[in-house]
Structure formats: C-alpha cells, structure tokens
Amino acid sequence: MGGYFSDIFNGSKSLLIGMGITFREFFKPVVTVQYPYQTIKMSDRFRGHIELIADEEGKPKCVACGMCERACPSGCISLNSISVETEVDGKVKKKKVLSKYDLDFTKCSLCGQCVENCNFGAIEFSKEYNLASSNKEDFHFNLLKRLEERNV
Amino acid sequence: MSLTVLNVIVAVVIAIGFAALNAAYLVWAERRGAARIQRRPGPNINGPFGLLQPPLDGIKLMTKQIMIPGGADKILFMVAPVLAMAPAIMSFVTIPFSENIVAHNMDIGVLMIFAFASMGALAVLFAGWGSRNKYAVMASVRAVSQNISYEIPMLITAITVVMITGSMDLKTITSAQAGGFWHWNIFPSLHSPLMPLSFILFFICSLAETNRAPFDLGEAESELVAGFHTEYGSMGFGLFFMGEYANIVIGASLTTILFLGGWDCPFGLFPGVWWFLLKIYLLIATFIWIRWTFPRTTIYGLLNLSWKILIPLSLFNLLLTAGLLKVF
Amino acid sequence: MSAPIQLQPGETFILNVGPQHPATHGVLRVKMEMDGEYIVKAETVLGYVHRMHEKMGENRTYAQYLPNLSRLDYLGALGYTHGHVLVIERAAGIEVPERAEYIRAITVELNRLASHLFWFGCYVMDLGGFSPLMYALEDREYILDMLEAVTGARLTYCYYRFGGLYNDVDDDFIEAAKRFIPRMRKSLKKYAALVTGNIIFQKRLEGIGPISAEMCRKYGATGAVARGSGINFDVRKNEPYSVYPEFDFDIPVYHECDSMARFKVRMDEMEQSLRIIEQGLAKLPGGPIMAEKKPKNIKLPVGDFYQAVETARGSFGIRIVSDGDKNAYRLKLRSPTYSNMHLFDEACEGMMIMDALAFMGSLDLVIPEIDR
Numbered sequence: 001m002g003g004y005f006s007d008i009f010n011g012s013k014s015l016l017i018g019m020g021i022t023f024r025e026f027f028k029p030v031v032t033v034q035y036p037y038q039t040i041k042m043s044d045r046f047r048g049h050i051e052l053i054a055d056e057e058g059k060p061k062c063v064a065c066g067m068c069e070r071a072c073p074s075g076c077i078s079l080n081s082i083s084v085e086t087e088v089d090g091k092v093k094k095k096k097v098l099s100k101y102d103l104d105f106t107k108c109s110l111c112g113q114c115v116e117n118c119n120f121g122a123i124e125f126s127k128e129y130n131l132a133s134s135n136k137e138d139f140h141f142n143l144l145k146r147l148e149e150r151n152v
Numbered sequence: 153m154s155l156t157v158l159n160v161i162v163a164v165v166i167a168i169g170f171a172a173l174n175a176a177y178l179v180w181a182e183r184r185g186a187a188r189i190q191r192r193p194g195p196n197i198n199g200p201f202g203l204l205q206p207p208l209d210g211i212k213l214m215t216k217q218i219m220i221p222g223g224a225d226k227i228l229f230m231v232a233p234v235l236a237m238a239p240a241i242m243s244f245v246t247i248p249f250s251e252n253i254v255a256h257n258m259d260i261g262v263l264m265i266f267a268f269a270s271m272g273a274l275a276v277l278f279a280g281w282g283s284r285n286k287y288a289v290m291a292s293v294r295a296v297s298q299n300i301s302y303e304i305p306m307l308i309t310a311i312t313v314v315m316i317t318g319s320m321d322l323k324t325i326t327s328a329q330a331g332g333f334w335h336w337n338i339f340p341s342l343h344s345p346l347m348p349l350s351f352i353l354f355f356i357c358s359l360a361e362t363n364r365a366p367f368d369l370g371e372a373e374s375e376l377v378a379g380f381h382t383e384y385g386s387m388g389f390g391l392f393f394m395g396e397y398a399n400i401v402i403g404a405s406l407t408t409i410l411f412l413g414g415w416d417c418p419f420g421l422f423p424g425v426w427w428f429l430l431k432i433y434l435l436i437a438t439f440i441w442i443r444w445t446f447p448r449t450t451i452y453g454l455l456n457l458s459w460k461i462l463i464p465l466s467l468f469n470l471l472l473t474a475g476l477l478k479v480f
Numbered sequence: 481m482s483a484p485i486q487l488q489p490g491e492t493f494i495l496n497v498g499p500q501h502p503a504t505h506g507v508l509r510v511k512m513e514m515d516g517e518y519i520v521k522a523e524t525v526l527g528y529v530h531r532m533h534e535k536m537g538e539n540r541t542y543a544q545y546l547p548n549l550s551r552l553d554y555l556g557a558l559g560y561t562h563g564h565v566l567v568i569e570r571a572a573g574i575e576v577p578e579r580a581e582y583i584r585a586i587t588v589e590l591n592r593l594a595s596h597l598f599w600f601g602c603y604v605m606d607l608g609g610f611s612p613l614m615y616a617l618e619d620r621e622y623i624l625d626m627l628e629a630v631t632g633a634r635l636t637y638c639y640y641r642f643g644g645l646y647n648d649v650d651d652d653f654i655e656a657a658k659r660f661i662p663r664m665r666k667s668l669k670k671y672a673a674l675v676t677g678n679i680i681f682q683k684r685l686e687g688i689g690p691i692s693a694e695m696c697r698k699y700g701a702t703g704a705v706a707r708g709s710g711i712n713f714d715v716r717k718n719e720p721y722s723v724y725p726e727f728d729f730d731i732p733v734y735h736e737c738d739s740m741a742r743f744k745v746r747m748d749e750m751e752q753s754l755r756i757i758e759q760g761l762a763k764l765p766g767g768p769i770m771a772e773k774k775p776k777n778i779k780l781p782v783g784d785f786y787q788a789v790e791t792a793r794g795s796f797g798i799r800i801v802s803d804g805d806k807n808a809y810r811l812k813l814r815s816p817t818y819s820n821m822h823l824f825d826e827a828c829e830g831m832m833i834m835d836a837l838a839f840m841g842s843l844d845l846v847i848p849e850i851d852r
Contacts, residue, residue: 110638
C-alpha cells in the first residue's frame with residue numbers, strides 16, 4: 001500500500017519536473033533562422049557544386065587534362081578540348097584548349113575528389129545551395145558558359 | 153412558442169460560431185505555444201503573428217476533395233465527423249458563460265453535458281469502423297475503451313460536486329461558489345477536505361476524455377499513422393479537428409464551473425464573462441503545455457491509471473464527502 | 481505485458497507497418513500478423529533502399545569509394561569512412577600522422593554524439609513526446625555547424641583520406657568544441673530530468689523488448705543493443721584502433737536487457753563521447769595531417785583485409801579482398817543495424833503493437849544502412 005502511494009507521489013513529481021523544464025523553455029528566445037527571409041553565411045569550406053576558375057584574361061585555367069573526370073566517382077564531369085595553333089615568338093605551337101566542360105549535378109555526390117585531384121587549381125566549390133527545380137535539365141551545368149556569365 | 157424556436161436557433165448558431173472560432177484559434181494558439189516551448193516561432197507568415205493561418209487552413213481544407221476509400225462504409229464514414237462535432241456544439245448550449253449569457257439553462261446541465269460527451273466515443277467508433285483501415289479500427293477500439301473507462305471517475309468526481317451543491321444546474325453550481333475564491337469548490341471545504349485532489353482527477357479525466365496527449369491513443373500518430381482519422385482528408389478531418397478543440401473548450405468550461413467558480417471573480421469584484429473566459433483559457437493553456445511536455449502513455453498504462461488509481465481515489469472522495477455531508 | 485494468445489484459425493489479420501510508416505524511420509516494412517493489438521508473428525522485409533554499395537565498391541577505385549561510405553548511415557557517417565580509411569591504410573602500409581588520428585577520433589565522437597542526439601529525439605517522438613526532439617536537434621545543430629566548418633558537409637561527410645585528412649581543423653573549431661562540451665553536459669542533465677526521469681517514459685520502456693545476452697550472440701547484435709543486455713563489448717576497447725587506447729573512457733553496460741537499458745546505454749555513451757572529445761582536444765598534437773609517403777593511386781597487395789570500428793550503432797566491419805588491382809575484388813560491409821534489426825522478428829512476438837514500436841526505436845535502426 002505504501003508503494004502504491006509513493007508511486008503516485010514520485011510519478012507526479014517527475015511530471016511536474018518535466019513541466020517545469022518546458023515552462024522555462026517557453027520563455028527562452030527563439031533559436032531558429034527564418035530561412036527565406038534570413039540566411040546564414042556558408043562556411044568557407046562548404047562544398048557546393050564546382051565552378052571553373054578564370055585566369056587573368058578571363059579564360060579558364062583548366063588545361064583539359066581530365067584528372068577530375070577520371071577521379072569523379074559518379075562520372076558526372078565530361079570535358080572536351082580542341083587543339084588550337086598559336087604563334088608564340090614566331091613558332092607555331094599547338095595548345096589544348098577547353099571547349100566543353102559539363103557537370104551533371106544530378107549525379108554529383110559533392111565528395112570533392114575533382115577539386116582535390118586538380119593539379120592546376122582550376123576548379124573550386126561554389127557556395128550556392130539554393131538549388132531547386134522541377135526540371136532535371138536545370139542541373140546539367142555548362143561550366144564554361146557559367147564562367148563567361150560570371151566574367152560579364 | 154415561435155419565440156422559443158427562434159431562441160434555440162439563435163443560441164445554436166452562436167454556439168456553432170463560438171465553437172468554430174475557438175477551434176480555429178485554439179489550433180493557432182496551440183501551434184504558437186508548442187513552437188515557443190520548442191524554441192521556434194511557429195506560424196508567423198500569414199498576417200500579424202500568423203493570425204490569418206486558421207482561416208487559410210480552413211479554406212484549404214474546405215476546397216479539398218472528399219475522398220472515400222474503396223470498400224468503406226459510406227454512411228458511417230460521412231456521419232462520423234458530423235457526430236464528432238455536433239455533440240460538442242450542443243454542449244455549449246447549456247454552459248453558463250455568465251449570469252445572463254447562457255443559451256438555454258437546464259436543471260440537469262451536468263447530466264446533459266456528460267450525455268453529449270459520451271457520444272464522442274460513438275463518432276470515433278464510426279470513423280474507425282467506417283473507413284476500412286486496420287489502423288483506424290485499432291485506434292477507435294482503443295479510444296472507445298479509453299473514453300468509457302475515464303467517464304467513470306469523471307462522473308464520480310462530478311457527483312461529488314453535485315452532492316455538495318445539491319443541484320445539477322450549472323448556474324446554481326456556479327452561484328453557490330460566488331463571493332471570492334475561498335468559496336470555490338477546488339479548495340477544501342468542511343464537507344470535503346479532498347477537493348483539490350478531485351479537481352486534479354477531473355482535470356486528468358478531461359484530458360483523457362478529449363483524447364489529448366499524453367492520452368492521445370486514438371490518434372497515436374507515430375504508431376497508428378493518424379489513428380481513427382487516418383483515411384479522412386478535407387473537411388472531414390477538419391470537423392474532427394474542430395470537434396477535438398470544441399471538446400477541449402467544453403472540458404475546460406466544465407472544470408471551471410464545477411471547481412473554479414465559473415464567472416465568479418477571485419476577489420468578489422466585477423464578476424462576469426471575462427473571468428470565465430480567463431479561467432477556461434488558462435486551463436486550455438495547461439492542456440497545451442501538458443501535451444508538448446509528455447510522451448504518450450500505453451493503452452494498459454492508461455487503463456491501469458483509470459481503474460487502479462483514479463476510480464478508487466474518486467470513490468473514496470465520494471464516500472468521504474457523503475459521510476461528512478451527513479455529519480455536518 | 482504478456483499476451484494471452486489462444487488463436488482460432490482465421491482470427492488474425494495481417495498489418496503492414498511500412499514501407500511508409502512514421503515509426504519505421506525510413507522504408508522498412510514489417511509484416512505483422514496481429515491478434516487484435518497483439519503481434520503473433522512479425523517479419524521484417526528489407527530491400528526498399530538497396531543501392532548496391534558493395535558492388536559499387538568492386539567497380540570503383542578505393543578513393544572513389546569514399547563518398548559511398550558516408551551514405552550508408554547518414555547520421556553517423558564519419559564512423560563508417562573511418563573504417564574504410566583504416567583498412568586501406570593498414571593494407572597499403574600507410575603511416576598516418578598522429579594529429580590526423582586525433583582529429584579523426586574527435587570528429588568521430590562528435591558525429592556519434594550527433595547521431596545519438598538525433599536518435600534520442602526521434603525515439604521520444606516515437607513515444608509521442610515532441611519537444612525533446614527539438615531540444616536534441618538544437619544541440620545537434622551545434623555539432624553539425626562545427627563539422628561543416630571543418631569538413632564542408634553537414635551530413636554526408638567525405639573528410640578522411642588515405643593517410644590523413646582532407647584539411648586541418650582550425651582554432652575556431654577547437655574553440656567551438658570547447659564551448660560545446662559544457663553546454664552539452666547541461667543539456668544531458670535537462671534530458672535526464674525531462675525524459676529519463678519521466679514516469680510515463682519509464683513505464684513505457686521498462687521491461688519492454690527483453691533481449692537476452694544469448695539472443696544478442698545468436699543474432700550478432702552489437703553496440704548499445706548488446707551493451708544493454710549485459711555484454712561488455714565495444715570495438716574501441718576490445719579491438720582498439722586509431723588513438724582510442726590513449727583515451728580514458730568507460731563502456732556503459734546495463735544488465736536489465738530491456739528498452740530502458742538500451743536507452744540508458746546511449747545516454748551514458750554521450751557523456752563518454754564528451755570525455756573523449758575533451759581529452760582529444762587537450763592532447764591534440766601539432767604536425768602534419770597527411771602522410772608524407774603516400775602512393776598516388778592506391779593498389780592494395782593481394783590479400784584479405786578486415787577492419788572493425790565502433791560506430792554509433794554498433795560494430796561496423798569492412799572486409800576487402802584484393803587481387804592487387806586498383807579496386808577491390810570483393811568488398812563486404814558488415815553493418816551493425818542489419819544484425820540488430822533481425823532481433824526484432826523474434827523478440828516482438830506476443831507484444832502489443834505500441835510496445836513493439838517502442839522496442840523497435842530502441843534498436844536505433846537506420847534503414848539505408850541495413851539495405852546498403
């Protein structure tokens with residue numbers, strides 16, 4: 001019988017303690033960020049999708065070696081190059097120039113192997129995270145075009 | 153005669169309006185309150201403080217298509233939401249908000265409210281059986297056994313109050329407590345020193361009767377998906393929702409009338425409807441507070457609580473009160 | 481509660497819990513034969529999120545396989561990548577700098593904390609209490625912010641590399657972690673008062689889902705499930721790896737064998753993780769974070785390599801059979817929840833459905849990790 005009443009007493013006490021905690025929480029300030037109206041700064045190391053880096057002339061730094069393409073686990077990078085003949089100091093030199101750099105972001109797992117494997121520092125992570133669309137094609141990025149747009 | 157009919161119609165319309173308004177804005181209050189307990193702002197986009205959220209939710213629910221699952225019992229399926237809402241509204245008719253504001257005072261107001269309250273279990277049973285869903289059936293069986301076992305201690309506690317007052321008229325019960333908070337039934341009186349306890353019992357029972365957490369076994373959203381209203385969408389769900397909140401208001405009103413002196417002012421000054429509303433909304437705030445603090449009980453834990461703790465205690469209180477009434 | 485089961489034929493019905501059900505947290509399907517609210521027989525059906533991670537491991541180079549590991553158990557991803565880099569490093573004979581190992585241990589423990597916090601919140605939500613989830617998520621958010629600043633991702637980390645780390649931690653991280661520890665200790669006290677001490681919660685968990693040590697051994701259950709049944713087994717202590725031998729921490733073991741014991745084990749583990757992080761931050765040595773001698777393209781010698789690590793959910797093992805090529809000949813992942821989950825079928829017989837789901841929550845299932 002004593003156990004019966006002490007159970008009721010201890011039980012009620014634990015319930016009151018719980019209510020005390022939620023009561024205190026009620027008066028504490030709100031901690032959430034009101035997302036579309038407020039945003040937080042992405043950290044420096046945030047890994048978004050990749051972007052090409054331009055050199056001083058605004059051309060991509062990329063030499064089209066294809067390391068990123070091979071390193072990518074998901075096969076979402078495809079790039080092409082054309083050789084262009086340029087005259088440097090009177091000599092005709094053949095040079096590989098990037099002609100196409102496509103990123104299929106639908107497959108990308110944001111692991112960062114491409115950036116890590118690039119020996120020329122030609123790609124970086126963007127800080128973009130507001131990526132949403134109902135159209136799959138919106139995530140097939142033409143990075144060369146994006147670079148041009150950024151240069152303008 | 154015609155005047156009486158008109159009176160009743162006006163009263164019912166006002167009751168529906170009051171119930172609907174309360175239901176809508178209690179949802180808002182609950183969402184805001186829960187949000188603050190959880191350190192978030194809650195609905196705050198539509199209108200100032202999100203006050204336009206309830207009407208917009210209503211519009212959304214009303215414009216949705218009514219889906220009836222294949223093989224469901226159509227009549228029961230359609231009747232159940234109405235049956236959930238109607239008794240709650242009918243109960244409003246007899247609740248005295250103040251000395252003058254009462255739609256239709258009855259000599260047996262307590263009895264009438266309990267009679268209507270027990271119809272809520274029927275609505276849940278219809279909904280569960282009618283929607284041809286295993287989760288719904290299980291939930292409705294749970295809810296019915298819960299409602300039945302909590303009506304007993306609730307009634308016994310109410311009878312204790314009725315015995316002290318000597319009337320089942322809600323107005324008389326309130327008037328008997330007039331003149332300051334020391335006259336309220338919640339405080340131990342000569343006739344019954346255990347009144348605070350029976351107030352708590354009554355409060356717990358009204359939580360269980362309205363299927364509120366921690367006794368929301370009929371809904372049990374993490375176990376039985378959404379319980380008895382799993383298959384309901386659109387306004388069918390809306391009616392269940394409004395019925396739930398209307399029931400909460402009824403429960404809080406009844407607790408206020410039976411134990412907290414109804415429209416009476418704690419200090420005997422300016423009695424009126426404001427005191428009544430203040431008291432019921434404080435009780436409802438406690439309902440909300442409790443819901444967002446505790447986990448759900450089990451069905452056997454719930455029945456154990458009723459049969460092993462609440463009923464013996466309320467019976468003891470009843471006997472004690474009866475004895476003391478005889479002595480003094 | 482024991483069920484009085486006296487069945488007549490045709491009196492039971494089949495209840496499909498899942499694949500979309502709020503309590504299964506993912507796409508687990510449990511086919512339950514029910515007698516009213518009592519479960520007569522339950523059968524877990526898997527495979528709804530099978531993604532062939534093991535086969536992918538055989539078709540990708542070891543480095544390319546790194547992001548896969550964090551998609552097994554997205555709540556405690558770092559533990560899994562840790563296992564992968566450890567097995568490759570051992571097989572290829574790569575020496576890892578001490579600083580890198582310390583940072584690995586600190587981040588793994590932070591991730592374990594995040595995982596346990598999320599489990600705690602979800603578990604209480606399964607039982608109908610919603611607010612603790614929000615408090616747990618708030619604390620978890622601090623951890624994710626810290627890890628994001630270091631690793632660049634919030635959930636599916638790809639931070640460890642063969643021979644070290646992707647990048648070093650900065651002072652901000654160390655400061656944030658040091659600030660976080662006292663905060664978390666305070667939160668743990670709050671959880672103990674709000675949830676563990678709550679009478680409703682205790683009544684719901686005590687004696688529910690008894691799993692004997694015998695059964696744990698039979699099914700190969702590990703982690704908090706085994707430790708809640710009195711088996712003192714933790715890979716960090718029993719088969720020490722990384723720098724764990726240098727930390728002073730305890731393995732919480734409870735002998736009650738019920739859901740409450742498993743709950744308490746995890747709550748105590750959070751405190752132990754905090755201790756490890758505290759010591760790790762204090763002892764954190766300087767130096768490089770990447771091995772100096774590291775082959776560019778890793779090819780393992782011919783052989784069979786296995787490494788077990790203690791993740792948030794139990795003992796995770798990765799076995800690589802190499803034929804000397806740049807990808808594995810056969811790769812096998814031993815995921816802890818796969819074994820833990822199979823207890824459910826046997827243990828939940830005769831339980832009521834609400835107890836069974838409370839029991840299921842105590843197993844801490846993450847379905848993508850079971851299906852792989």
